Amino acid sequence: MDSDEEDFVFYGTPIEREEEITSRRKKSIAEASGHLRALPPWKQEVTDEEGRRRFHGAFTGGFSAGYYNTAGSKEGWTPQSFTSSRKNRAEVKQQNILNFLDEDEKTDLEGKSFGTSSQFDTFGFTAAELALKQAEKEQQQRPSAIPGPVPDELVLPATESIGVKLLLKMGWRRGRSIRDSQTDSLYESRREARKALLAFSSDDAKTQLTDSEGGESHIESSVEQPANDDVQSSRSTPVYVLNPKQDLHGLGYDPFKHAPEFRERKRSRLSDNRKPGYSKALSMKDSLFGFKSGKVGPGFGIGALEEYDAEDEDVYGTAYDFEDTIVQEVEVEEPSGVTKDRRPRLFGKEQGVLPGFIVASKSDYQLERFDPPAVPKNFVPHHKFSGPLETDKKFADPPPPEVPPPDDNTMKLLIDGVATLVARCGKLFEDLSREKNQNNPLFTFLTGGNGHDYYARKLWEERQKRNDQTMLAMDGKSSLADQKMTAESRGKLLGEKPLERSSKDFSSSVASENAIHMQYNLSDTFTKSASYSELPEIIKPFKDDPAKQDRFERFLKEKYQGGLRSTDSGKASNMSEAARAHERMDFEAVAEAIGKGKHGKESLLSTQQFTGVSPAGGMQFTSGGLELAKDAQAENLTTMNMYPRRKEFQWRPSPILCKRFDLTDPFMGKPPPAPRVRSKMDSLIFMSDSVKPTKLEESDAVNKGPYPTPQSDAQEVGKIEGTEVEAKVEVENVERPVDLYKAIFSDDSDDEAETFDHKKVEEPEKKIEVAHTALNHLLAGDFLESLGKELGLEVPPELPYLTSKAKTPALQKEITNAVAKAPISGTPLDRAVLQQRGTTQEGESLKKMFIPGNPQSSGGKFRETYLSENRPGKADRGKTKEDARSKSPSSHNRNRSSSRSSEDKRSRKRPRRHRYRSSDSYSDLSSDDRDRYHSKSKGRKKGSSREKSSNSRRKHHKHKHRDSPSRSSYNDAEGKKEKKKRRERD
């Protein structure tokens, strides 16, 4: 083994044997568990689990880093005392290099820092500061001469050397170069004095502050002083203040270029924010007291309903305070460029002027006034006609002033002569003579020369004279000619029989009272108001029948003066229902004609109308002549009657109101009042049909009054083609959309569902009922007629249904549409058949009236109607009924009158239709008017057809309940069929 050791050279360290390692570990374990524990810490050797000493690095502790190879300290792992960040969260610790330096380092630093020693400190900046610091330090260390904190604050340590003091006494101030200040010493001293004075005034604020802030503020104030001086030293040595760029604007961009006031404000705000010192304190103080001084800006953003809160005031209050501080500063400082800039601020306090703005002394905006154009000297302010006779000019000519005749007698004579001639022969003569005698000096008066004034006067006089003569000669003929044609004169010319006039035409008074009429016109019918605003003017077309005339007048008054018809109006007890209705129609026609005549100022037209109308309609008033006899009494009466006007409406107080007034609810358990006719459209329609029938049934007295009559039978005859309109206009009878809605969508099930809130259900129900009665009539009218036609003319009811069904294109989206498309689809027809079947028992009278004597004609008419409006292409069908239609006028009319007597409901509805129809066909209605009607009615048509359908459905229901089982089953089957069809369509 030895020889081996000699032979071999070993490089590197041999790998330790296993046992060695294990032995060391054993040792370390033994040590750890054994005696080593007992050793003091500094004698212990720290090893890792392998038992090796750990080496941490030469600079990080060598073999004993931390506290003897631990990361802890002598105290171990004791944590820092916990300080809540909650309390001192706001504290932002300003880090300073001194925070990180040891004591000795600090002293080192102090020793090394450069500074002027007090010895050489000429300007007393740093040295004074230091000295102050030093003195203070000393003061803190040594016990004060007088115990207590007060004297320390009062007695300041002396910092200034005697030289400085002397210099100061001599007028030198810190931050100034020492030089011969003789030149401006006087100025300086004065300035000093002023400063002192001002300082006194603002001193109290400063002292307050110093008192409150204690010792430290001494330094601050003293530090500040030199800073202030610095600003002022700019007098001797210019100090370039470099403004750091603090905003986010682009380089060189000046947002306040054109508004330097705002820059000032901005700067002041910034400086206020930055300077922690006295100016801010001042402003704070000011803002504290600002409100108490009553400086409360009203500010905007306070709405009508908002109350003035303290917060709101705060928002706007501070803005004012800035101004205050600024103003103070300005006053303290010497007037300089800066103050000049700031001056606008002071003005900004003026009333009504935005801060920073000045009221312009001279406003740019001035109304440019132009002098009226110079009137040429020889301008005569009237137009001269060259005609020979100027008879009517006399009225317009203002008389020229009286002029004394010229001295020259011949001149006077000449002028007189010429004037007479001119007056007699006209202007032409004057022109002629002027031309002729242009160069004659005697005739200069003609061209405005000598004596012209006298000539003018003379001429005027002559003309007057002459006119008087002509007036006499013509005996009012000319006046008649140039007057406007009145109804009277026209009547006279036409040889019409003059009528009595019941009321004076007081359109003039109307004009003066426009204000009154405005209101009332607005509430009136809007299409008519224009022409009827002057309708208190009542014309007497029924002169020969005073009673009738009376009724007519009443009718007119009601019609145009507004509102509802009183129930007893036009009640003539001795008149039959039919006669009354007839009369009503007459009235309507006459009123219409009168209105027209008024409107167009063409009595001729109205006469034509009247004459054209009367033979057919059997009008009872004398044709044409509308003589308006003036009657002052009547006028007075009407004006007196006009105001106050009383109207009565239903009004429903709320139950709780009644309760609060200690009254019983008049409407308790009753249906609501009829909805007020308020809109203009409604007033056009007068009253909804749906309300009326019920009313009618209640009282017989009502039956005449409230219904507008159609124009006349005659017109009806003339306009029989207007059935198209008729059909459409029927729709207008619908009361209101809401009710319509209800009428459609509320089924019989509604009746059963009365359980909930009785009060509420009542209203719609009543309405529904009412609507349904109205609708039933409508429906019956249309369908039974068409049915009648169909029955009388064509195939039995079943067949058309089938055939037409086969024909039916998928037009019908809904059952409602089916109604509109009646002739094509046949569905409604079919339904109508059902109806007819169903109603045979109950609706005898209805049927009678709707299928009057000649079912063909009426049916044909309706047929035509539908065809023409729905399917123009299907004219062939309508064509077959051409003969029937041609027959229809007379027969129809007859039928109507007969039916009217039997059924007044019918007549009631009819008139309205006719009214519309006729109005529609009137030529004076503008086309767009007509369009409106058209579209409107079309728009409503859907609704109407809907309601029809719903109604018919309703009918089915009723029959179902009432009729024999077989029929009901049939109905059911029919209904199913329909449903199916609908589904298909959908």
Add this chain to the structure above:
Amino acid sequence: MIQSDLPWKEATVLRGHEGAVLASRFNGDGNYCLSCGKDRTIRLWNPHRGIHIKTYKSHGREVRDVHVTADNSKLISCGGDRQIYYWDVSTGSVIRRFRGHNSEVNAVKFNEYASVVVSAGYDRSLRVWDCRSHSTEPIQIIDSFLDSVMSVCLTKNEIIGGSVDGTIRTFDIRIGRELSDDLGQPVNCISLSNDGNCILASCLDSTLRLLDRTTGELLQDYKGHICKSYKTDCCLTNTDAHVTGGSEDGSIYFWDLVDASVVSKFQAHSAVVTSVSYHPKENSMITSSVDGTIRVWKA
């Protein structure tokens, strides 16, 4: 031109309002009076001693009308802030605030039992508010007027409103009926006669009109004063023998009720007289004006 039994002597001047006084009202027994004005306050006075008792502040805009209950415990006021304030007289606190008018509220009145308040607004409506419940919703809105409702009067069973549309509308709660009397002139102010049979309406054509309430008949009209653009009040004297009203030139007129002759006229204020209120028992009245004063007149 002065009748001795009518107030003509200026007894007291009540000063305190800053700006125009828009309404002044005696209380039920005539011992106190209330005034309200542009300065957003309502003031309670003793007009006979000339003492200002209390000021009620809460309104955000001018106060246009004020009314007090018969038992003097509650006030109601309305104004340009579209709100109606229900006050406790003694504490001066607002008990309730009714909102709902869409614009300025011109007039407000309690009913007889002070259970209900009716307000008349520029929004063409009368609104009825319930003082008993805590609801601040109107219990009834009457909107049949066509223009601003200027004035409202209440009887035991009726609500009467006068409107710029020229109508006086009477809403009878007992019958459920609305009577509209069209005067043809904007109605500024309406005032009931003490017997309740007539209504006096101040119209903007410088005419006061007296209407019979049952028939709607025009009984008389009173002219002479100026009333063209301001709301100037009118009322009947406590005996219903005379009609009184303010004029825009600052004078007060008295007319004989029957023959409509001006029996007394005197200059009361330097500016438009906004309101007149006659003492319920004595021959005394208060007038208020745009000049900021309330004057007490005695016979």
